[in-house]
Amino acid sequence: MKNYCLMTDATAELTPELAQELDVVVLPMPLDLDGKAYQFTSFDDKLSAHDFYDHLRAGKSAHTSQINEATYMEYFEKYLQQGIDILYLCFSSGLSNTYCAACRCAEELRRKYPERTLECVDTLCASAGEGLLVYTCANMRKSGTPLEEVKQWAYDHRDTVCQCFKVDELEHLRRGGRISTTTAVIGSALQIKPILVVNHEGKLEVVAKARGRKRARDYLLQIIEKHLLNTPENDTIFIGHGDTLEEAQSLAADIQKNLPQIKRTIIVPIGPIVGTHVGPGMMDLLFYGTDRMCRLR
Structure with a gap:
């Protein structure tokens, strides 16, 4: 079986322990909390979920934005340069333009690395629903299921x-x-x-x-x-x-x-x-x- 990496984003709500168990790479997403900028994943020890909600209860404002293309290029290319294919399970396109940005980067990188496979899946899921789909796909990958079959399974079962x-x-x-x-x-x-x-x-x-x-x-x-x-x-x-x-x-x-x-x-x-x-x-x-x-x- 060809080696490949499974990626998702911070909205999948995978804890560090779960991401490690599943061997999944989690991309950070931008967060502005009361004027302070973060690139957030659950691995971020600067801001726990509990502390974040305490900030909201105290009346502080928070804003989010989509993953920028520079982040995608950095994460995708890191693995492609090592000869590792990528299957990326993305936050719902119905709630963010993140998927469109990922697809633009993937198209560019496929031209640069024509021998590699880079697939982006619009999960149509959010939060731990995205996490559930990632969980199942990650276990399929661990059991030896090829990238294309996992990708098709995600499309067939996301609904x-x-x-x-x-x-x-x-x-x-x-x-x-x-x-x-x-x-x-x-x-x-x-x-x-x-x-x-x-x-x-x-x-x-x-x-x-x-x-x-x-x-x-x-x-x-x-x-x-x-x-x-x-x-x-x-x-x-x-x-x-x-x-x-x-x-x-x-x-x-x-x-x-x-x-x-x-x-x-x-x-x-x-x-x-x-x-x-x-x-x-x-x-x-x-x-x-x-x-x-x-x-x-």
């Missing part, structure tokens, strides 16, 4: 990744233009917690609204019980959290009690890149399912 999450604070969605100011004010007053998914186009979409945190959490539990696919790769699921580890652990315990076919639940902190847009208290549930839109009816 089965269910990415359902609840948001605790509406202000961050308002800032990002996902909801109106009126909706944010009324929703906050009524303790409305929107339930969102990443839809078939890789964009965010509100699919339900729950009154209070417990009902929002229960919605996630009902979704996986209803839509979990009975396939080999579904023995592992992801739960992501915005600095609410105990709540994530509680959800994981209930899922594993109700769905014993799940052998591993990977709980990851939602990092600053996604956290900027959803705020503290966010929790998402990621699995391969029968309905990407995560409908209960």
Whole structure:
């Protein structure tokens, strides 16, 4: 089998331990926190997820931007120069222009290194949903599956990744233009917690609204019980959290009690890149399912 490298970006929410386990290269993404610039990955010991959410709670502003082409050229060429092919699983094109930038760089580098393979996959996934797809593909690579087959598997199965999450604070969605100011004010007053998914186009979409945190959490539990696919790769699921580890652990315990076919639940902190847009208290549930839109009816 030809040697190749699997890459993804910081939005996949892979912890350093998980990235090392999977042998995945994680590209940093730009973050501006109250005027201070970061190139963030979970390996960054200058800014933990917990500290980032404390900054948001204190009223500090955060902004993100796409990976620039210079970063892509640096990371891609490092491996191509060593004779190593690359499969890059990218953040959804429905939420960022990152994929387009990666494709431009890949096209240029294919001309420079015609004997090498460099493939970019638009996962149409975000956050730990992207992480789940990367996790499966990385294990396929470790078992000896060739690059082209892993790439095709990702394209064939990306639409089965269910990415359902609840948001605790509406202000961050308002800032990002996902909801109106009126909706944010009324929703906050009524303790409305929107339930969102990443839809078939890789964009965010509100699919339900729950009154209070417990009902929002229960919605996630009902979704996986209803839509979990009975396939080999579904023995592992992801739960992501915005600095609410105990709540994530509680959800994981209930899922594993109700769905014993799940052998591993990977709980990851939602990092600053996604956290900027959803705020503290966010929790998402990621699995391969029968309905990407995560409908209960």
